[in-house]
Amino acid sequence: MSQIEIIAGAENGAIAAFVAERLHAALAVSAEVAITVPGGSTPFPIFEILAQSDLPWPRISVWPGDDRIVAEDHAASNVGKIRALLEPVGAKIVPLTETARPPHFALAWLGMGGDGHIASLFPNTDPQVDDPSPVRRLTPDPLPPEAPFDRVSLTIPSLVASDEVMFVIRGADKRLVFDAARAGENDLPVARFLSAFPRRVTCFC
Numbered sequence: 001m002s003q004i005e006i007i008a009g010a011e012n013g014a015i016a017a018f019v020a021e022r023l024h025a026a027l028a029v030s031a032e033v034a035i036t037v038p039g040g041s042t043p044f045p046i047f048e049i050l051a052q053s054d055l056p057w058p059r060i061s062v063w064p065g066d067d068r069i070v071a072e073d074h075a076a077s078n079v080g081k082i083r084a085l086l087e088p089v090g091a092k093i094v095p096l097t098e099t100a101r102p103p104h105f106a107l108a109w110l111g112m113g114g115d116g117h118i119a120s121l122f123p124n125t126d127p128q129v130d131d132p133s134p135v136r137r138l139t140p141d142p143l144p145p146e147a148p149f150d151r152v153s154l155t156i157p158s159l160v161a162s163d164e165v166m167f168v169i170r171g172a173d174k175r176l177v178f179d180a181a182r183a184g185e186n187d188l189p190v191a192r193f194l195s196a197f198p199r200r201v202t203c204f205c
């Protein structure tokens with residue numbers, strides 16, 4: 001079980017500073033590092049701030065932790081929006097595909113849906129902590145009305161291999177779901193992940 005630090009009420013600037021600090025620490029011991037980041041609505045204002053940081057972006061690979069199966073120029077594409085913000089500063093943006101071989105991530109940044117999904121590991125997809133596949137194509141059920149598409153997602157083992165994990169979760173309703181998950185009071189995808197991840201977790205919520 002992970003050790004979870006809760007940081008409540010953090011502004012986007014403070015979250016961007018945390019990410020930059022963790023990446024600088026990883027880059028102090030590795031020439032190149034990889035980070036996986038979420039999609040949805042929460043992370044993009046933080047990416048905008050992060051893009052202004054002094055990080056050596058050409059040494060950083062950025063992988064979406066999940067994506068909607070749409071063209072990259074579609075409004076629902078996570079990789080398209082990540083690329084628009086972070087490629088201009090020099091980051092290497094790596095689209096997530098079904099055949100991708102994900103690297104070891106220095107930092108896995110996750111969001112969470114109100115239904116307890118992380119990445120695109122929705123409850124109906126029954127994500128397993130010992131999934132032998134690093135990436136899966138999945139169909140959420142129900143399909144979220146704001147993004148009614150099939151998905152591609154890192155699996156729990158791909159995320160568990162990361163050095164450390166951070167969540168950014170907005171809203172009291174989601175906080176209740178997260179708190180129940182970390183207390184072992186539900187079996188949602190977020191709870192399965194937390195039960196399997198043995199290292200540092202920081203939750204901005």
Ligand SMILES: O=C1O[C@H](COP(=O)(O)O)[C@@H](O)[C@H](O)[C@H]1O
Binds near residue numbers: 042065
């Ligand atoms: O569909 C998705 O939703 C979750 C949560 O997104 P948010 O809008 O609440 O920030 C996100 O973590 C995931 O990557 C995304 O594809």
